[in-house]
Amino acid sequence: MEKRPGVFSGKVGLTFLTPALFFVAIFLILPFFWIFYLSFTNRTLTGVTAANPQFVGLENYQRLFDFDQWMRYGQFGNALKITFQFVLGSALLGQAVVGLTVAWAFYRRKGLLRETVFTLAVLAWIIPEVVVAFAWSAFLDVDRGTLNTILSAVGLGQPDWLFDYPLLTIIIFNTWRGSAFSILLFSSALETIPPSYVETADVVGASAWRKFRDIIFPLMRGHILTDLILITLWTFNVFTPFLLTGGGPTFRTELVSIYTYRTAFKFFEFGRGGAIAVVMMLINFMLAMGYLIALRRQKAVS
Amino acid sequence: MAKIQLENITKKFGELTAVNDVSLEVSDGEFVALLGPSGCGKTTTLRLIAGLEVPNEGRILIGDKEVTKLPPRERDIAMVFQDYALYPHMTLLDNIGYPLKVRGVAKPDMTARVTEVATELQIGDLLERRPGQVSGGQQQRASVARALVHQAQVFLFDEPLSNLDAKLRLEARAFLKHLQQEVGVTAVYVTHDQAEAMALADRIAVMNYGRVMQLGHPLDVYRRPANTFVAAFIGSPPMNLLPCEVDINAGKILFEGDRVLDIASYRERWGGVLKNGRDITLGVRPENIAISSTEVPGSIPSRVYVIQPLGGEWLVVTQVGGELVSVRLFQDEAPELSENVWLKFDLDRTFLYDKNGDLLQ
Numbered sequence: 001m002e003k004r005p006g007v008f009s010g011k012v013g014l015t016f017l018t019p020a021l022f023f024v025a026i027f028l029i030l031p032f033f034w035i036f037y038l039s040f041t042n043r044t045l046t047g048v049t050a051a052n053p054q055f056v057g058l059e060n061y062q063r064l065f066d067f068d069q070w071m072r073y074g075q076f077g078n079a080l081k082i083t084f085q086f087v088l089g090s091a092l093l094g095q096a097v098v099g100l101t102v103a104w105a106f107y108r109r110k111g112l113l114r115e116t117v118f119t120l121a122v123l124a125w126i127i128p129e130v131v132v133a134f135a136w137s138a139f140l141d142v143d144r145g146t147l148n149t150i151l152s153a154v155g156l157g158q159p160d161w162l163f164d165y166p167l168l169t170i171i172i173f174n175t176w177r178g179s180a181f182s183i184l185l186f187s188s189a190l191e192t193i194p195p196s197y198v199e200t201a202d203v204v205g206a207s208a209w210r211k212f213r214d215i216i217f218p219l220m221r222g223h224i225l226t227d228l229i230l231i232t233l234w235t236f237n238v239f240t241p242f243l244l245t246g247g248g249p250t251f252r253t254e255l256v257s258i259y260t261y262r263t264a265f266k267f268f269e270f271g272r273g274g275a276i277a278v279v280m281m282l283i284n285f286m287l288a289m290g291y292l293i294a295l296r297r298q299k300a301v302s
Numbered sequence: 303m304a305k306i307q308l309e310n311i312t313k314k315f316g317e318l319t320a321v322n323d324v325s326l327e328v329s330d331g332e333f334v335a336l337l338g339p340s341g342c343g344k345t346t347t348l349r350l351i352a353g354l355e356v357p358n359e360g361r362i363l364i365g366d367k368e369v370t371k372l373p374p375r376e377r378d379i380a381m382v383f384q385d386y387a388l389y390p391h392m393t394l395l396d397n398i399g400y401p402l403k404v405r406g407v408a409k410p411d412m413t414a415r416v417t418e419v420a421t422e423l424q425i426g427d428l429l430e431r432r433p434g435q436v437s438g439g440q441q442q443r444a445s446v447a448r449a450l451v452h453q454a455q456v457f458l459f460d461e462p463l464s465n466l467d468a469k470l471r472l473e474a475r476a477f478l479k480h481l482q483q484e485v486g487v488t489a490v491y492v493t494h495d496q497a498e499a500m501a502l503a504d505r506i507a508v509m510n511y512g513r514v515m516q517l518g519h520p521l522d523v524y525r526r527p528a529n530t531f532v533a534a535f536i537g538s539p540p541m542n543l544l545p546c547e548v549d550i551n552a553g554k555i556l557f558e559g560d561r562v563l564d565i566a567s568y569r570e571r572w573g574g575v576l577k578n579g580r581d582i583t584l585g586v587r588p589e590n591i592a593i594s595s596t597e598v599p600g601s602i603p604s605r606v607y608v609i610q611p612l613g614g615e616w617l618v619v620t621q622v623g624g625e626l627v628s629v630r631l632f633q634d635e636a637p638e639l640s641e642n643v644w645l646k647f648d649l650d651r652t653f654l655y656d657k658n659g660d661l662l663q
Binding site for chain 1: 384
């Protein structure tokens with residue numbers, strides 16, 4: 001008797017997957033190679049090179065890594081530096097620390113305060129970017145913004161946040177915007193720790209810091225690692241600050257994502273934009289690899 | 303070592319009163335078991351002693367020091383949890399030594415002390431392993447070792463054996479009893495397993511609905527339950543409880559179906575406390591009933607419902623009116639009984655309870 005292929009056999013499964021794979025190929029894989037190809041051309045949107053792009057080899061990349069220029073305002077190196085500060089400030093020091101602090105502060109607690117804090121954090125996370133940007137513009141406005149109204153009422157002056165402290169402002173903005181993920185991840189990680197672990201430490205007299213260092217932190221290490229790598233990836237690619245500052249003033253908040261956008265879509269130099277995209281992709285790829293390796297090592301330990 | 307005193311302790315969780323006006327004294331070196339069904343407040347009582355909960359009312363003293371509102375670390379206690387609470391990322395050495403580490407004991411001293419305790423508990427060669435790499439019984443010993451490693455004044459056990467399988471549990475029970483006799487610790491032990499409580503404790507506090515229903519020596523609690531709750535909770539099978547009426551002047555107990563039991567000779571014992579003879583419950587343990595196929599004086603008739611072999615003994619379940627009465631027979635052969643039998647209660651071991659379920663004595 002001939003054996004019929006089961007519903008979950010490879011062949012049948014592949015048949016079901018084909019439509020999805022088809023679209024993935026068209027919208028993800030094809031553009032990937034297209035960008036890769038573009039980065040070696042001088043293609044633009046308009047002009048001669050739009051119709052007849054020429055192969056320029058590594059020229060786009062050389063311009064990107066032109067070390068005479070690249071730390072100047074509006075150059076790639078500068079954008080990388082700003083992005084690095086932004087990621088360090090808003091992801092690692094901001095979101096992760098806020099997430100861990102809030103999660104630990106509300107560990108196994110219930111009540112209105114916890115609900116309020118969590119709801120506000122999640123709201124900040126899920127509200128559409130444009131709305132958030134508009135709200136923050138209103139909040140930070142020099143003359144009539146909520147913040148400055150409060151500050152001047154108590155006699156603390158009216159700084160122009162987006163002009164005087166642009167990077168700090170978008171770091172705080174992005175911390176506010178994204179902390180919910182870390183809070184939720186760390187909270188659910190804490191929930192998995194049996195209360196008796198902490199109570200045992202209470203009984204033997206461990207301080208709050210000691211409990212965190214000896215028990216909570218080692219048991220959460222995997223979650224912390226996951227969180228750090230994911231928020232690093234997301235923050236590295238985030239574009240929302242553009243809606244607040246437009247990358248300015250004078251490129252002082254020009255993250256790599258904004259730099260890519262400016263190059264590719266303001267001057268329509270697709271070739272150069274492609275080169276930046278490939279470099280960003282490589283950085284993301286390395287981060288993701290680091291994540292996977294660390295995760296595997298973590299599994300091997302436990 | 304030190305004594306523990308609970309004075310009129312009440313603990314509420316919102317609307318729920320988990321512990322209701324409990325007073326209890328555990329003497330220096332005494333082993334007291336808190337026994338009761340789930341939700342009876344026994345674990346909450348233990349956590350109040352530990353300082354993991356703070357009572358709404360009442361005082362708690364350990365030694366001569368009031369600790370009612372002190373955090374756990376200022377009470378000088380050691381606690382063993384149901385799930386052992388061994389840290390999976392630490393070796394047994396670090397787990398057992400953790401209380402010493404927190405107290406700032408130097409590493410070599412800690413290792414020496416841990417090795418000493420662990421060797422006593424026969425897990426001395428496992429100290430380099432993590433909890434996940436040893437058996438359940440060994441984890442249990444490790445958690446006891448961690449409690450023993452610093453000489454605390456009071457030991458608190460929260461169902462420490464209930465995660466073990468039946469065979470290991472018996473082993474661990476014997477081990478704990480041995481340990482208790484050797485170390486002579488003041489200990490409070492929470493369990494829902496009456497056999498465990500009986501086997502281990504100097505005294506048992508049977509709890510229900512947040513109250514102590516009876517406090518006493520295990521055998522007293524077993525032989526002379528202070529109320530129908532304890533009577534029905536302790537013993538396997540538990541005490542037979544039969545609704546009846548007592549006519550103390552005539553010296554008779556009347557059961558359903560016009561069954562009459564002559565208690566003339568016990569008039570003295572119950573006469574003084576019996577005001578109203580209605581709504582009385584008679585309690586007698588299955589081993590304190592004699593059964594016979596012929597009528598004997600001072601017995602009541604019943605019908606055999608089922609006979610169950612229990613190994614060294616037999617359990618005969620009979621019907622008295624609508625009530626089932628269990629009788630234990632200690633004999634090798636199957637009892638040869640006709641359908642209609644007569645039950646004779648050992649009246650010295652028979653108790654009467656009033657309509658609130660309290661012992662009449």
